[in-house]
Amino acid sequence: xxFLVLFLVLNKYTVHGDFNPDTSKYDAYGVKIAVNDMLLVExxxxxxxxxxxxxxxxxxxxxLQCTIDxxxxxxYVYTVGxxxxxxxxxxxxxxxxxxxxxxxxxxxxSGHNGTFIGIxxxxxxxxxxxxxxxxxxxxxxxxxxxxxxFISTYGHQEFFVVAIEPFGQYAIGMTTDxxxxxxxxxxxxxxxxxxxxxxxxxxxxxxxxxxxxxxxxVVAGLVKNSAQSQVRxxxxxxxxxxxxxxxVASWSYSVTSNTWQSYLTYSxxxxxxxxxxxxxxxxxxxxxxxxxxMPFINTVFLFVVSNNGSSISLASSGSNCQYVGxxxxxxxxxxxxxxxxxxxxxxxxxxxxSSNIYLYTSLTTTTIPSSYSALIPNIQQQLxxxxxxxxxxxxxxxxxxxVLDVNGNILLILATPAGTYAATDSSSLSGTASIPAVSSSxxxxxxxxxxxxGIHPCSLCPSGTRNPGGGPCTSCINCSSNSFCPxxxxxxxxxxxxxxxxxxxxxxxxxxxxxxEDIVLSNSFAIGSTSHCIVTSPLFxxxxxxxxxxxxxxxxxxxxxxxxxxxxxxxxxxxKKIFRQTDLIVxxxxxxxxxxxxxxxxxxxxxxxxxxxxxxxQYPAESVGDSSFACDTTLRNAQYDSNLQSLAIPVSDxxxxxxxxxxxxxxxxxxxxxxxxxxxxxxxxxxxxxxxxLSLTMASCTNVNGVVSATIIVLDHDATIEVTLTGIQxxxxxRLGLSGPSQSNDSSTxxxxxxxxxxxxxxxxxxxxxxxxxxxxxxxxxxxxxxxGDSSSFSGIWYPIFSLNNRKTFITSTQYSQxxxxxxxxxxxxISEASYYxxxxxxxxxxxxxxIFHTFLFTIICxxxxxxxxxxxxxxxxxxxxxxIAHYYxxxxxxxxxxHENASHESNxxxxxxxx
Numbered sequence: 027x028x029f030l031v032l033f034l035v036l037n038k039y040t041v042h043g044d045f046n047p048d049t050s051k052y053d054a055y056g057v058k059i060a061v062n063d064m065l066l067v068e069x070x071x072x073x074x075x076x077x078x079x080x081x082x083x084x085x086x087x088x089x090l091q092c093t094i095d096x097x098x099x100x101x102y103v104y105t106v107g108x109x110x111x112x113x114x115x116x117x118x119x120x121x122x123x124x125x126x127x128x129x130x131x132x133x134x135x136s137g138h139n140g141t142f143i144g145i146x147x148x149x150x151x152x153x154x155x156x157x158x159x160x161x162x163x164x165x166x167x168x169x170x171x172x173x174x175x176f177i178s179t180y181g182h183q184e185f186f187v188v189a190i191e192p193f194g195q196y197a198i199g200m201t202t203d204x205x206x207x208x209x210x211x212x213x214x215x216x217x218x219x220x221x222x223x224x225x226x227x228x229x230x231x232x233x234x235x236x237x238x239x240x241x242x243x244v245v246a247g248l249v250k251n252s253a254q255s256q257v258r259x260x261x262x263x264x265x266x267x268x269x270x271x272x273x274v275a276s277w278s279y280s281v282t283s284n285t286w287q288s289y290l291t292y293s294x295x296x297x298x299x300x301x302x303x304x305x306x307x308x309x310x311x312x313x314x315x316x317x318x319x320m321p322f323i324n325t326v327f328l329f330v331v332s333n334n335g336s337s338i339s340l341a342s343s344g345s346n347c348q349y350v351g352x353x354x355x356x357x358x359x360x361x362x363x364x365x366x367x368x369x370x371x372x373x374x375x376x377x378x379x380s381s382n383i384y385l386y387t388s389l390t391t392t393t394i395p396s397s398y399s400a401l402i403p404n405i406q407q408q409l410x411x412x413x414x415x416x417x418x419x420x421x422x423x424x425x426x427x428x429v430l431d432v433n434g435n436i437l438l439i440l441a442t443p444a445g446t447y448a449a450t451d452s453s454s455l456s457g458t459a460s461i462p463a464v465s466s467s468x469x470x471x472x473x474x475x476x477x478x479x480g481i482h483p484c485s486l487c488p489s490g491t492r493n494p495g496g497g498p499c500t501s502c503i504n505c506s507s508n509s510f511c512p513x514x515x516x517x518x519x520x521x522x523x524x525x526x527x528x529x530x531x532x533x534x535x536x537x538x539x540x541x542x543e544d545i546v547l548s549n550s551f552a553i554g555s556t557s558h559c560i561v562t563s564p565l566f567x568x569x570x571x572x573x574x575x576x577x578x579x580x581x582x583x584x585x586x587x588x589x590x591x592x593x594x595x596x597x598x599x600x601x602k603k604i605f606r607q608t609d610l611i612v613x614x615x616x617x618x619x620x621x622x623x624x625x626x627x628x629x630x631x632x633x634x635x636x637x638x639x640x641x642x643x644q645y646p647a648e649s650v651g652d653s654s655f656a657c658d659t660t661l662r663n664a665q666y667d668s669n670l671q672s673l674a675i676p677v678s679d680x681x682x683x684x685x686x687x688x689x690x691x692x693x694x695x696x697x698x699x700x701x702x703x704x705x706x707x708x709x710x711x712x713x714x715x716x717x718x719x720l721s722l723t724m725a726s727c728t729n730v731n732g733v734v735s736a737t738i739i740v741l742d743h744d745a746t747i748e749v750t751l752t753g754i755q756x757x758x759x760x761r762l763g764l765s766g767p768s769q770s771n772d773s774s775t776x777x778x779x780x781x782x783x784x785x786x787x788x789x790x791x792x793x794x795x796x797x798x799x800x801x802x803x804x805x806x807x808x809x810x811x812x813x814x815g816d817s818s819s820f821s822g823i824w825y826p827i828f829s830l831n832n833r834k835t836f837i838t839s840t841q842y843s844q845x846x847x848x849x850x851x852x853x854x855x856x857i858s859e860a861s862y863y864x865x866x867x868x869x870x871x872x873x874x875x876x877x878i879f880h881t882f883l884f885t886i887i888c889x890x891x892x893x894x895x896x897x898x899x900x901x902x903x904x905x906x907x908x909x910x911i912a913h914y915y916x917x918x919x920x921x922x923x924x925x926h927e928n929a930s931h932e933s934n935x936x937x938x939x940x941x942x
Contacts, residue, residue: 045127045182047071047102052434053418055298056105056187059436060120061421061428062112064154066462067120069103070434076106076122076146078166080154083426083438083464090157091461092166094146097174098134101142102127104186110310110424112194118154119147119172121197121210123188141183143199144174145210173210177218180204184298187245189238191268192310198243198268200233205271219271225249226273231262232296234304239313242267242274242335246304246318248295249278259292261304261320263327265335275338277329279320286373287323301375303354310424311361315341315391319353319366326353326366328394344394349379357422359441362389363480365427366398367420381417382846383429385482399482400843402439403450405754405795406471406483408849410452410463413437427481428462436462439481445470445498447484451849472703473514473756473792475499486514486756486792486839495703510701513839514756514792517732519701523761527782530806530825533866534647536665542872543880545641549656550634550884559657564633568626575622627892631885638881645870646810663813667867674861680773681807684820687776688805691766691824693740694725695855697749700786701732701758708752711738713745722747732758740764743803743859751851757793759786759836762855764801764826777823785828787836794837795848800829800856805863813870825864 049071052058058069066079080090096103103124112119123143126132133139150168157164183201190197197208206218225231230250237244243266248259261279266272281288295302305319316329316338328341346352346368355367364386370379384398403409414431421428425441439448448465455463470476472495474484487493491502492515505511509518539545553563560566582601640655645663652659671677677685699709706727712719727736740747751757766779785799804825811818837845872880 045102045125047127049102052430052432053300053303056103056123057419057421058103058106058434059419059421059428059430060106060108060190061423061426061438062108062110063423063426064112065108065118065120066428066436066438067106067108068430068434068436068461069106069122071102072434074099074101076120077436077461078120078169079438079462080118080157080164082158083440083462084466085158089163090154092164094166094169097171098136100126100128100132100134105188107188107190107197109190109194110192112190112192116153117147117149119145119194119210121145121188121190121194123186123197123199125183125186138176138178140176140178140180141186141201142174142176143188143197143206143208143216145172146170147172173215175208175216177204177206177216179218184296185232185234185247187233187236189236189243189245191238191240193240196268198236198238198266198271200236200245200266202230202232205266207268207271217271224266224271224273225264226276231264232259234302235306235318237306237308237316238268239308239335240268241313242331244306244308244316244318244329244331244338246306246320248292248302250296257291259295261323263306263318263329263338265331265338267335274336275331277338277340279323281323290323305353305356305367307356307358307364307422309358309361310422311358312391315358317356317358317364317366319356321351321354321369324350324352326356326394328392330392341392342394344396346384349373350375354418355420357420357424357427359422359425359427359480363387363482364389365402365420365422365481367417367429369417378416381415383417383420383427385480387478387480387482397840398844399840401845402481403846404483404843405845405848406447406474407439407449407465408451410437410450410455412452412461412463425480434461438462438464440465440467441479441481442467443479443498444476445500447476448481469495469497470499471495471755472516473701473758475502477501483843486842488839489513489515489789492516492518510758510786512701512758512786512792512836514842515701515758516703516756517701519732519758523698523700523733524759524784524786525782526761526784527763527780529777529779529781529823533668533864534664534666536667537661537871540665540871542641542876543884545661545871546634546637546880546884549637550630552657554657556657558654558659562655562657564630564637567629567633571626571629572622575625578622623892623896627888631888634884635881638877642813642872642874642877645813646868663870663872664868665871667869669865670862671865672862673859680818681809681820683771684774684776684807684822685805687769687774688807688822688824689743691769691776691779693743693779693857694737694765695740695747696735696737696761696763696765696782697853698761698763699734699736699751699757700760700784702734702755703732704734704751704753704755704757705729706734706736708755709734709736710750710752711736712748712750713742714748719748740857743857745857747855747857749853749855751853752849753851754795754849757851759784759793760797760853761785762799762801762828764824766824773817773819775819775821777821779824781826783826783828785830785832785835787832791836791838792842793851794835794845795851797835797851797853798830798856799853800827800858802827802829802858802860804860806866807863808866808868811867811869813873 060067064081068077074096076094078092101124103122105123107121125141126139146169148169180203186201188197188199199206203221205221206216208216222228231247233245233247235246246263249262250259263277264273265275267274302322307317309315314331318327325343325345327343329338330341331338349370351370352368354369357365366384369381383402385400386395387399413435414433416432417429418432419430427439429437442448446467446469449468450465454466470484473487473493476484477500487502490505490511492505492511493499493502505518510521510524550564553566641663644650644653647662647664653661706729711722713722722738725737725739761782761784763782768778769776806823806825808821809818
């Protein structure tokens with residue numbers, strides 16, 4: 027019997043009293059830091075000490091920091107706290123609460139056990155201002171524990187949270203088994219209640235986080251569900267009336283079906299785990315608004331508490347939609363500003379990814395903005411080297427923010443006035459101690475401004491405005507309309523710097539007609555619509571001759587009206603004789619009209635010969651002027667071919683010289699950094715060779731009106747170059763260029779290289795801190811085949827292709843405030859050669875022999891066509907005309923002899939007389 031009783035007693039102590047916390051974990055069982063405008067305190071369980079830092083926090087002449095040993099090394103502190111408006115200038119104090127570890131029955135050196143709460147008070151007769159004025163280091167020797175209260179009635183409390191009244195007059199504690207209100211300055215220090223009757227329906231409630239006003243306390247936690255329920259607990263928020271520790275309002279989380287949150291069962295939620303942490307913060311400027319963070323469902327809720335705490339309603343909620351961890355800590359800074367600590371984990375909490383603080387600067391009474399205003403760390407506010415990237419808690423003063431990392435290090439970000447920001451990088455920290463690291467107020471960097479006070483960074487000046495820097499900036503200056511002023515502009519940069527320069531051109535296409543005979547025919551028998559085309563047309567001059575012939579015929583037929591018949595006949599005979607003598611082509615002197623036609627044909631042939639000589643000399647195309655001899659002034663004796671050749675195929679002996687010139691050309695890389703206050707001294711170049719880097723010396727560097735131009739010599743055409751711009755100064759854009767000298771020998775000419783490509787984003791924003799630019803070089807070899815002889819001439823140039831994603835390189839003001847940070851800007855320039863080259867070939871359409879032959883052939887064609895036309899007229903057209911005339915026209919005294927017949931008779935008669 028006695029053995030059974032002993033077993034039950036020991037079992038009770040084992041089950042309820044086995045509490046061995048890991049003292050190195052700063053996020054276990056409660057909030058280990060507390061801060062207001064006068065005092066910051068941190069519980070360091072591993073060392074059994076409290077770290078105390080007095081304000082002014084940015085005081086650097088002497089240290090205002092000291093440490094206090096726990097009053098008993100066996101104590102484990104769950105949480106520390108101070109009131110926002112607590113008067114700590116005289117006899118400053120802070121609350122601490124915890125429990126005795128290593129079993130419920132274990133006692134401390136004074137014989138106490140169980141949970142405890144108390145205050146540490148500084149009894150130093152000298153206030154903080156004394157130490158500031160005297161420049162003496164402060165001591166914690168005057169700190170004393172006061173009114174330490176132990177609660178030994180209950181066993182180990184897995185969940186124990188404390189909320190401090192804003193003026194620090196009392197504290198309200200909540201555990202699984204009991205709740206209490208603690209008055210450190212009253213004779214009846216503590217009022218205790220069993221917790222189960224307090225919670226609605228006598229529920230078992232695990233309290234995770236709480237915050238208090240003078241009238242009510244808001245506590246968040248999990249309500250244990252029945253054993254038959256698959257979901258073991260329900261997230262719940264209670265409003266507790268401070269005066270009587272009674273519940274006056276509540277809210278329970280209702281999960282949305284078919285979301286990942288709907289599959290949570292909250293198993294093992296009855297034991298403390300970092301998986302099921304929560305955070306609560308009542309807005310210090312408006313106690314009706316309450317933020318509650320539940321990182322395990324990745325959500326922050328905004329509640330409205332009304333009627334002096336008697337009702338609570340959900341106004342809105344927000345989530346970052348990535349993994350879990352959003353809302354690990356929440357803090358209000360002003361009525362419209364808040365901070366949310368986001369420690370991102372995988373869904374199973376097995377992997378920690380990152381920690382960031384989301385800053386909201388435009389909170390309303392009922393809405394959490396869908397996107398945050400800024401992110402810490404950011405480009406301007408980086409984590410100092412003493413702070414781990416894994417952040418676990420954040421508390422406000424209320425306007426400033428203290429952040430605790432996983433190693434117990436503290437970063438205190440102090441609110442700064444408009445025009446300045448809280449710089450947190452290691453070089454800007456205030457104070458002499460490593461804990462806490464305190465930010466310093468720094469003027470907005472050039473290109474940014476800040477119109478309100480707070481811990482948030484400065485914003486980019488909008489496009490079309492600028493800030494040259496040099497002091498606090500609350501608004502930006504307007505730029506002139508014809509200058510380059512993107513987001514984050516520093517100077518009014520001349521727009522010529524954002525123009526690109528290219529030597530690349532589209533290689534000409536071969537003309538539609540590439541056969542010389544087609545070109546001659548097209549030019550000879552066409553009359554264009556312009557005056558130039560009419561004048562250069564051979565057919566036009568032939569028609570002129572024909573027109574003169576028509577005039578002569580008219581004159582011949584009208585001579586008898588003006589001259590004596592014998593004299594007019596003589597003139598007619600003379601003219602006809604002349605035309606018969608000139609008829610060498612058509613009718614061979616048979617008809618005098620053939621002389622006129624022969625002259626027309628001769629004109630066409632002669633003009634075509636002139637065209638042939640001029641066309642032959644129009645080569646090479648790039649060395650001659652306009653073709654004024656033809657209707658198409660762009661006509662050239664040139665045809666073109668362009669194709670790609672693989673570098674795997676050996677080049678010909680003729681091409682080898684130009685290829686060697688291209689391969690050996692030395693490049694000068696020019697980088698123009700636009701709209702920035704970066705100096706030449708902050709720029710460095712290195713070449714990445716495998717896993718090592720080689721420093722490159724700048725050939726030149728100038729800095730004029732916000733444009734820094736730096737050059738280096740690049741010997742290798744396949745290289746990776748890193749450019750480091752030290753500091754966080756803004757860059758509005760950049761222009762990258764390659765240049766190289768020209769070279770020539772007997773048959774090959776290497777052209778001078780001079781390319782510039784500008785990259786900027788006027789509508790997008792400033793440049794990010796990590797930029798990758800690719801430059802792919804492609805050989806372009808031009809071969810010009812000779813007009814006579816066998817040796818071709820070659821010219822070559824490199825065509826660079828720049829590759830860069832503008833939308834990922836230039837960011838808006840919102841993205842600038844939300845992107846993770848880096849202390850430097852690094853540009854990676856990768857130069858590579860394409861696996862092929864461009865081969866352009868220019869060759870003459872017709873060489874000399876071809877021009878002579880085809881022009882002579884054209885002459886024969888013209889003569890043969892003329893003879894054919896004459897034959898058709900003689901054999902077909904004239905007989906038909908004779909019959910028509912004979913049928914319709916008869917002389918009164920017999921048959922009328924046609925004119926051509928008279929002409930023929932007359933011709934025969936004259937011939938006979940001449941023969942005689």
